[in-house]
Amino acid sequence: KGALEFLYGDEVRDVNDTSTQFQCYLAEPQLRYDFDPFEWWKSHEKKYPLVAKVAKKFLSIPATSVSSERCFSTAGNVVTPKRNCLAPENVNMLVFLYQNRKIML
Template identity: 40%
Template sequence: MAWRYEIDKYISDPRADSTEDILEWWKRHECIFPNLAAMAKDFLATPASSAPVERQFSRAALSLTKTRNRLGDNSVRSLLCLKSWMANEDIKDLF
């Protein structure tokens, strides 16, 4: 239920200024939205090593089958991101 509260609060809060650095915004609001901030960092940050990239290529290979070979870039990105989040034990109850 903490997730639902966090999402509801995020949706009802005023939007960040469009000129503001979004990573800085998430850093400042991490104590209010800890789970969403972690997801935002995953989505917005560049990995420091190639290991996460290799893991993503492996996940992509398992996700892009013959029947899914026409998925667009955004769909593939969204699918891989959701799979990664669903693997997180802390948020499995959302899915």
């Protein structure tokens, strides 16, 4: 046993296993652009169990073409390409009304 393996035991083996799995994964042939990555990981999950956990985490993030302001900003929902001629005071009023709509009902 090496000194690190003696001191840290399973943790060193896990790192080595992950590194080995990752190197083998990188040696796999590249997939066609139209191939479903979830299907690939489903069939290779047992071969690369440690790398598969990370892959599932990152593959599960949904992609979007919506700008982040539109997702998190009321003003981004009020001022759209079709409604970009609103006066600033009208935008402020619409945002205020939207944010306080529960109080007014």
